[in-house]
Amino acid sequence: MSKPVSRISSEIDFNLEGKQVGFLRLPHSVHRSAYGWIPIPVACIKNGEGPTVLLMAGNHGDEYEGQIGHGVLLRTLEASDVKGRIIFLTSANFPAAMAGMRTSPIDEGNLNRSFPGDTNGGVTAQIAWYIEHVLLPQCDYVFDLHSGGSSLMYLPSALCRRNSDPNKMLQSLEILKLMGAPAAYVADSPQGDDRTLTAAAGRQGVVHFGSELGGGGTLTPSALRVAIDGIRRALKHLGILKASVSVAPAEPTQLLQVRGLDYFVYAPDSGLFEPLVELGETVEAGQAAGRIHFHDTPWREPSVAYFKREGIALCKRMMCRTERGDCLFHLGTPFEHSLSKDA
Structure with a gap:
């Protein structure tokens, strides 16, 4: 049986050196556009050998801190700042992002409840499949920035999943502290279970970090600082940004955990x-x-x-x-x- 192939194509080559920007083209044949495609923004900065990180936002379209923050990083970082590769997917569920909604207006798909996806499925399922089976296998790390969206407000927080390996858990905690949010928490089982990007990263052997940076369909300067400066500090610590890249020091973080339904x-x-x-x-x-x-x-x-x-x-x-x-x-x-x- 042949291996499934994504219907989504990329305008950029993730293996080329330098800085590239373009779109993922998701074929979408509708009444107003028989042979059209959905343009999902994508970018890549590559410089030599080193780790690869996926910076992702817009998993939910009404969560803006990561969409803006990752865009700032894309515009301000150059290949000379990087040792390795940074892939940017700043509005992952692009239809939802353009509508300012948690879910896609095309198929009501919640991308963070759609993994591992389906290359022959609807729009959201195809995006999920491409992320899990094309992008994540190229990566060592993924930072997926969220907030509470329109319906929830969070104490701005960085987060990761609990790891049974004590050394890996300590390494993850160090990254959470470097992000410099007022709080950081370790989740035993994220909402959505095996349908989330967290689970997809686990299946592909990729280290996952996330955030819940406020919400209410709003944006605050303090949350945006975490989305920009916090990611810079984390990438520098991981060796993806060079030592010469300047970063502001992290603010203190309160370490928490979220464990069961009684929370x-x-x-x-x-x-x-x-x-x-x-x-x-x-x-x-x-x-x-x-x-x-x-x-x-x-x-x-x-x-x-x-x-x-x-x-x-x-x-x-x-x-x-x-x-x-x-x-x-x-x-x-x-x-x-x-x-x-x-x-």
Whole structure:
């Protein structure tokens, strides 16, 4: 049986020396354009031998810190700054990015729930397949920058997945600290499980780092600094940027972990969400997290959602209108090197 081949083609050659920019061409035949293609921006900076990193953003189209930050790095870095190769995919789910939506307006696809993808599938599945089977096998590292998008707001955080190898875990923690976000957390099992880029990187043997840099469909100067200066520090530490490249020192980072479903609080009813806790606040098990008000029957008492455990409010819902099952908060707890699932 022949090996699947992506229908997406690249205008640039990832093996050429120097700096290249162009598009990935995803064939898309529709009423207004019978022989058209979707132009997904891509770039590559290569200089000699060294590690390869994929800088990716726009996995969700309404998360802007990485899309802007990676663009700044692309414009300001030259081949003479690099020792190895940097591949830029700044608006990975391009249809979603152009619409400013979490998911693609073409097929409703959530790219970060679409891996390993399908070369014969819809638009989002084809993008996922190309990333996992064409781009990632060329890479040693991937930095996939996220935020809370339109519906969530995070305490700006860098993140990675827990590694059972203590030495590799320590190396990952060093990168998280270098990113210089106010918080950094280690996740045992990311939302989306084996359908995420994190899982795709694991299948391809690529070291994955990510972020949740704010959200609410907004952009802050402090979050953008992490997306630019934090990545510069990390790439310099990994030897992909030369020692001569200047970087600002990192701000202190609080190391946290996110382990199980008890870290999350979900809406018990539909209505208007009143948060009772601020981001960064320490909470106790059983503490009220928020109220859901019934504006259609205002004489009813609101429903109350509670935290199931102690922790630090790492993420909260930004939208007031809420439906049963929406995530209202999730917590982080101080990082522990123990690999016990009970920690």
